[in-house]
Amino acid sequence: MVRPIKTAVFPVAGLGTRFLPATKAVPKEMLTVVDRPVIQIAVDEAREAGIEHFVFVTGRNKAAIEDHFDKQFELEATLERRGKTAELDLLAKGLPRAGQASFTRQQEPLGLGHAVWCARQIVGNEPFALLLPDMVMHASPGCLRQMMDVYETHGGGNVVAVEEVPWDQVSRYGVVGATDWQDNAFSITGMVEKPKRREDAPSNLIISGRYILQPEIFAEIERQEPGAGGEIQITDAMIRLMAQQPFHGLRYRGTTYDCGDKVGFLAANVALALDRPDIAPGFREALRKILSGHEEI
Template identity: 45%
Template sequence: MIRKAVLPVAGLGTRFLPATKASPKEMLPVVDKPLIQYAVEEAVRVGIEEFIFITGKHKRAIEDHFDKAYELEERLKSAGKYELLEKINCFENLNFAFIRQKEPKGLGDAILCAKPFVKEEPFVVILSDDLIDPEYSVLDEMIKIYKDKKAPVIALEEVSLNEVSRYGIVSGKQTDGFYIINDLVEKPEPQNAPSSLAIIGRYILTPQIFKHLENLQPGKSGEIQLTDALRSLLEETQIYGCIIKGKRYDAGEKLGYLKTIVEFALKDREISCQFINFLKEKLSTIENH
């Protein structure tokens, strides 16, 4: 029922400058894969085969990453490195489209750019900054809710009150298996937050959202916020929430990104033992000083 995923990747990545001056933030590696690949693999696991990337300037590396690399493939073949060849050819049966966002006008505008490609189908939106533990599929849970309710579904996570100003925050009520949303607020101050349930980077949206994005005026920052469009959409249809049960890694800022690398390195069968020994040595050295 849901065949398409939209991946907004047009952001400037200023938190990681100078590394992102000419290279996309989404191509930052976590062990041996870039952030954007984890997002695509997450969608593939729930059967999605069509991907729309909303790109911007200096994002060509993302397109190249999902394209054929003939010279590299021939070198791997001649060297008998078929395991590596399989790793870089794992996207051959998928369809990718790349749409340029003319200027960075917010997440809402990025999603609006996908309208000609999405047409009249429901679609998934994945923000690669929010890396979900690959052993847990929040998208699978969200799709089950969508199939039952035939309405938009957004992923939610409980955050501390001092963090609510970083997120879109919802209010509503918990029921058996899902959350019924009755309001959404973009980045409220803690004293004004309707709850501590934050919207994280996974959405199932219907084409209805485009009308609300088109009619939305830019906010104070000059950006079109998806949360504001969802709030408008609430007047037309119910929106449901799915509270995640697995772990989310915030790779959108430096400390969170470093924590993500450590966590994924500890899960990597090839290097985890050696990495643990390295960490023990470093901690021992720090303690001795």
């Protein structure tokens, strides 16, 4: 029987240096795309996919994330007193239920693999999802829900979401090799973390920030030496695990916005705003005014 995925890990310990000075006192995961923090978008995606336990790997100065996923009695009492039921319902919708959120610390910035390893005691001996909040996946159904379908169809194993990029960009990412395509899913034949040369990349399919992993990954991370950038890379641990377990890829249906990058963050705001019927008409008009003053665009 396929073990269900009920736990998701969210690495949120990064310093957000690419967004200074905005992230000097505010966690980068709390920057908003329209009116939702980036971390809320990832949690909502996980909840849609059936996740029941949300594990946040935090660092220093990240208390705002924990506060965001808690009740705020003063605010709620004020909204209730003023009869703002829509706002109250919106706050309640975004909250995990009591006991569904766990927080642990990554004391040093040693890489994504190390951040995942920090969650090992909370996750336990169960398969789990891993979502990188910086990567906003604009899709319906959500990217993780699409991955769950692949996981169930193939009877378990490990699943990685991918997307195509231009060949001159593959050196910036983890890259996978693909075979045995079935619709948008395939078997992964190999992985390379940030290949230095184009000929070292097995394809132009990059790992895009969503994973379903078996718990054996923790042992592989623990014995992993620092890799690209001097960090403990999750890709290197997955390469070792591939010798023992199958890995499947999914070229998911949707668009990825890298909200750790200024251009990606702005693009995500535009895309999600245009998808909102409550603000899209006014936003389109505002965009026309902006673009009319920039004929060179």
